[in-house]
Amino acid sequence: MKIQNKFLKATMFAAVLLGATVTTQNVKADDVSDKDNDTNNLTTPVNNQKIYNGFTGTTESQDSSVQATVKDSNASHSSANVTSDVSSNTENTQTDWSNTRQFKPQNDYYQYTNHAWLTSTDVNKDKQDQGTILSTQQDVNSQVQNKFENYLNGTEHTTDPTMQKAIDFYHLYMSQGYTSIQQVNQAATKGIVKQLQELDGLGDIYELSDNLNRFLQNGVTLPIGVKIDIDQVNPSLRALYFYGAEPLLLDDNGDVSNSYSESQDTIGSFLTQAGYDMSNIESIITNTKKFDQILAKYQTKEDLITDHLQANYKGDGINRTTGYLPVNYVNFSNLSSFIDIDKFINESTGTTPGYVFEMTPSFYNNINEILTPENFQLMKAWMISNYILNSNVYLNQLSAGFPTVANETTEQFNQRLGYYLTKNAFSNEFSKYFGDVLLNQETRSAVNDMAKNIVSAYQSEISESSWLSAASKQAAINKLNNIKINVGYPKDSYSFYNTVSVPTTGDFYQTYRNIMSARSYQPFLDYNKPVDRTEWGSLSSLDVNAQYSASRNAIFIGTGIIQSPFFDVSQTDSQNYAGLGTIIGHELSHAFDRNGSLYDANGLVHNWWSNDDFHKYLEKSDQIIKEYDQQTFETVALDGENVANEALADNAGLNVSERALAQKGNANWDQYFKAYAAVNRHKYYIDSRQTTARLNKLDAIKSDPHAPFPIRVNVTLRDNTLFDQTYGVKSGDGMYKGPSTRFDFWA
Known part of the structure; x- marks a missing residue:
């Protein structure tokens, strides 16, 4: 092999x-x-x-x-003429390697x-x-x-306004009076639930379409993936790169896999702690899997791999695996019958590009089979599940690498x-x-x-x-x-x-x-730079x-x-x-x-x-x-x-x-x-x-x-x-x- x-x-x-x-x-x-x-x-x-x-x-x-x-x-290092004095004078500070048999x-x-x-x-x-x-x-x-x-x-004092904001942030944390990392997580969970309730309250696909940019700013994973990176046509400019949604709880064939069971458990556990009843939890997980099956049905395996690479990439820009061909923006933005891509991009970047890069053609060629009013409840569940898993990463960051210190006071x-x-x-x-x-x-x-x-x-x-x-x-x-x-x-x-x-x-x-969220949204504000x-x-x-x-x-x-x-x-x-x-x-x-x-x-x-x-x-x-x-x-x-x-x-x-x-x-x-x-x-x-x-x-x-x-x-x-x-x-x-x-x- x-x-x-x-x-x-x-x-x-x-x-x-x-x-x-x-x-x-x-x-x-x-x-x-x-x-x-x-x-x-x-x-x-x-x-x-x-x-x-x-x-x-x-x-x-x-x-x-x-x-x-x-x-x-x-001269080249490989052909340099070198002269060395390697005499072992005992007055020298160097080691006399002629007498150090073990570690010469x-x-x-x-x-x-x-x-x-x-x-x-x-x-x-x-x-x-x-x-x-x-x-x-x-x-x-x-x-x-x-x-x-x-x-x-x-x-000491600083006049830097952003460092002063960092000082204020520290004091904001100290004002909370937490006594354990568990209390910090409980407070964080309340904020996550607010966003989940907003997602859950969406009435239809058109309401989602109208609010895509707002959700993007809030760090919500959207069914339309988009990132900004160097333009392949003009490397001095930035460009938009579009990719599709990836299956979340099923594999690329739309089948159950043990490797995704931990993600499902995380979603179920969080929703339980957040007070969701069992029938609602089961509905969210079931609908997420149904949307996964739709994604697997209409996308090639090659494009699903690209979806994985982009969705899970935490670096700057795209996870560039090859060159991508530019596509006319007007044609691309009109692909969807139910999602207003043009409004979304105009609100996000403040401009209308001439072309974009389509990284996963099979998703966008089938967008009207995937992102439809009939599939909206499934899509919404998929977004909720994504937000929980992404938020779990944030919660882990709150305590990752933060060691427990024995006998420290609450103040410490x-x-x-x-x-x-x-x-x-x-x-x-x-x-x-x-x-x-x-x-x-x-x-x-x-x-x-x-x-x-x-x-x-x-x-x-x-x-x-x-x-x-x-x-x-x-x-x-x-x-x-x-x-x-x-x-x-x-x-x-x-x-x-x-x-x-x-x-x-x-x-x-x-x-x-x-x-x-503001940090992750900044590339869209910098698009025209x-x-x-x-x-x-x-x-x-x-x-x-x-x-x-x-x-x-x-x-x-x-x-x-x-x-x-x-x-x-x-x-x-x-x-x-x-x-x-x-x-x-x-x-x-x-x-x-x-x-x-x-x-x-x-x-x-x-x-x-x-x-x-x-x-x-x-x-x-x-x-x-x-x-x-x-x-x-x-x-x-x-x-x-x-x-x-x-x-x-x-x-x-x-x-x-x-x-x-x-x-x-x-x-x-x-x-x-x-x-x-x-x-x-x-x-x-x-x-x-x-x-x-x-x-x-x-x-x-x-x-x-x-x-x-x-x-x-x-x-x-x-x-x-x-x-x-x-x-x-x-x-x-x-x-x-x-x-x-x-x-x-x-x-």
């Missing part, structure tokens, strides 16, 4: 690259994954953000007399650098992983919380939960405001300079590639040069906060939900990671990861390029992984490869897949195909960071590699007993698209020629890999 799966993916990918127009009308269902954000499925590139989420460890200042100088700073750098570099930290770090105490990502995130979170608490207690509980919910509701404002507070302009400027250096080095990497044709090199460089590099934090004003008032007293949950690839959208600058967005062809390097040990102006260039430099290189490389390479310089699904280059690309991809297929962690065999994108980005990111540092000059390669291994520190908590928790953790590690540490570090370094030259790695050493078998993506 694995071989067949790879073959199908490669065949389908080849069809795209050879110029076939792949749309939802002609893609076979078996060729399309319905798994959210399946970045390894070559047939389904997604509008997702590639999240680095990998450099995990703390670094120490380690001086060394081991000097490696690149004589030709413009030539045998296990990850252990050589991190053994002391791994030995002293106790993950069993808190039953939690430990590493640099985690510790740095804790530090960033503490800085933000301390600053916000200073605003609350008056020791409310202070913790009040801050947690405020940070959640105002996450965009926190990202912008505190991203600025925690990052000075000197550091931001230095990171921008580093990014420019790495892009310049990447141009050379591509130009000197031995397997790319001249045409593909130019196309790749064009895409590289068009990557928008966003450093620090958003500049967006997040105007949706201005549309929501925060009262001093009243319904806390409704205010919370109003903010969430040109595309801005500096928009952070749902990304937070305070998260300790970096992201690449294929559909925007942009990378985002937030304040959260512009922290020591990843980057600090007081650190050496060798340390900074080993930390944040490799991360920037990693994110740039996602533009050319098996998902990102399907997108062009404008962020659209478009073939820019030559046929021969594509086949060579597949050979490169297979090479790294086979390499990681040979790795095991805690007796668990890795899946090379699963980690291929991240492994490729690790490999290319390290190489281009080396080149950029070499071009800058004054590199200390021993310090560089030590810093690289140190910032990758991570220690997993894995139950030593054969428990369900242990098996679940191992399964999570195996399914992670990032290879686990130390494999991720050592395998990447084994493929690195400069590492080999710096430490004199020879045949028989654990870190040795023959030059002819080393993986180098661009070489």
Whole structure:
């Protein structure tokens, strides 16, 4: 099955690259994954953000007399002339690896650098992983919380109106006098019931049609799905993308499936707690299933898969799986005999577009068989069920990740939960405001300079590639040069906060939900604005990671990861390029992984490869897949195909960071590699007993698209020629890999 799966993916990918127009009308269902954000499925590139989420460890200042100088700073990393003084003078601060038999750098570099930290770090105490990502995130979170608490207690002040609104929101929560998370949920349930009663009170399909925009603003899932994303005809503009409704409690064939039983139980349980009688509950669930059967009857399986992908996608814009053909708006808006699509779009966007993109033709070709007066009660039940399930997500957000603290007072509980919910509701404002507070302009400027250096080095990497044709090199460089590099934090004003008032007293949950709904509705208010690839959208600058967005062809390097040990102006260039430099290189490389390479310089699904280059690309991809297929962690065999994108980005990111540092000059390669291994520190908590928790953790590690540490570090370094030259790695050493078998993506 694995071989067949790879073959199908490669065949389908080849069809795209050879110029076939792949749309939802002609893609076979078996060729399309319905798994959210399946970045390894070559047939389904997604509008997702590639999240680095990998450099995990703390670094120490380690001086060394081991000097490696690149004589030709413009030389390729793979052919650099390196001279190293590896003498073991006992007066030097470096480790005398000739006497460290167990952890020689030539045998296990990850252990050589991190053994002391791994030995002293106790993950069993808190039953939690430990590493640099985690510790740095804790530090960033503490800085933000301390600053916000200073605003609350008056020791500091802010003039920012949206941050002041966040302070008012916190006080609104505190005025409720809750004593438990259960009370918060009970209060939230009352607000949800109000919306359900409004939906239940709809008289007919025409009343629904008149109120579509209002329900959209309130976060109600509509039977007509619509999202806004980059226009495929003119990438500087935004466009409307329409998709259909998806079955909710039945499978795509309209049949009962155990996988949907939990959703049905959630709906029944909520309605019971809300005071609905059993006959009403049964009617809602039965009618939802009947509408599911209608959806399954009139839509192709391919289009139902698209419905799933769009309805369940929580990122910005659409979950882009292919190119979609534009359809005339006037013709499209007149498809329905019972729903006034034109009124809905005019109220939502304030304009009449010339064309829209129809993602699921089978739904709209049969819209007058699906959205009819006769089916209205079924449709209404489906909307009610959807609203309950979506609201359940909100309720889970109220307490998700919010730990119970023993022996805390009611006031302490409310202070913790009040801050947690405020940070959640105002996450965009926190990202912008505190991203600025925690990052000075000197550091931001230095990171921008580093990014420019790495892009310049990447141009050379591509130009000197031995397997790319001249045409593909130019196309790749064009895409590289068009990557928008966003450093620090958003500049967006997040105007949706201005549309929501925060009262001093009243319904806390409704205010919370109003903010969430305003956030999701903002793209419709921005419809007439040109595309801005500096928009952070749902990304937070305070998260300790970096992201690449294929559909925007942009990378985002937030304040959260512009922290020591990843980057600090007081650190050496060798340390900074080993930390944040490799991360920037990693994110740039996602533009050319098996998902990102399907997108062009404008962020659209478009073939820019030559046929021969594509086949060579597949050979490169297979090479790294086979390499990681040979790795095991805690007796668990890795899946090379699963980690291929991240492994490729690790490999290319390290190489281009080396080149950029070499071009800058004054590199200390021993310090560089030590810093690289140190910032990758991570220690997993894995139950030593054969428990369900242990098996679940191992399964999570195996399914992670990032290879686990130390494999991720050592395998990447084994493929690195400069590492080999710096430490004199020879045949028989654990870190040795023959030059002819080393993986180098661009070489």
